[in-house]
Amino acid sequence: MVSPVQALQDTFVLGMLLGDPDLCASVYARNAIFVPPNREQLYGRREIRDFWWRVIDQGGRGDAVITEKIERTSPDQIIEFGQYARFAEPVLLGRPIAKGGYLVAVERQRNGSWAWAADVWSDLLRVAPADRIH
Numbered sequence: 001m002v003s004p005v006q007a008l009q010d011t012f013v014l015g016m017l018l019g020d021p022d023l024c025a026s027v028y029a030r031n032a033i034f035v036p037p038n039r040e041q042l043y044g045r046r047e048i049r050d051f052w053w054r055v056i057d058q059g060g061r062g063d064a065v066i067t068e069k070i071e072r073t074s075p076d077q078i079i080e081f082g083q084y085a086r087f088a089e090p091v092l093l094g095r096p097i098a099k100g101g102y103l104v105a106v107e108r109q110r111n112g113s114w115a116w117a118a119d120v121w122s123d124l125l126r127v128a129p130a131d132r133i134h
Contacts, residue, residue, distance in 0.1 A: 011026060018064065022049060024052040029107065029115040031043070031117075032117055034119045059089070059097065060097060066082050100123045102119065103119075104118070
């Protein structure tokens with residue numbers, strides 16, 4: 001059986017690979033809080049979806065994610081810590097355009113499913129894709 005953490009992560013990464021911000025946003029709770037680095041907090045699936053639409057539109061299409069620690073804090077909450085790297089193209093895993101760390105709070109929803117209730121991450125590296133450097 002796939003853990004809820006892995007299932008949500010797989011769905012999100014697939015959304016990035018396909019360039020589908022709706023699929024990316026589907027892993028978030030309806031009232032989720034999203035804290036990207038150096039930007040204002042976003043609330044709810046619609047704002048989060050719009051954020052991922054812009055990331056995809058600006059060339060972020062391939063995410064590689066490494067989960068470093070999973071901690072069950074209660075029967076209805078799991079905290080996941082890890083590292084990510086984002087690439088301009090899903091199959092060209094050369095130079096990342098961004099990489100950093102993340103913390104995701106995964107919570108059981110009223111209907112019994114699991115969703116990301118909070119997503120906080122940092123950019124340790126932010127560079128322009130090679131085709132955008134002049």
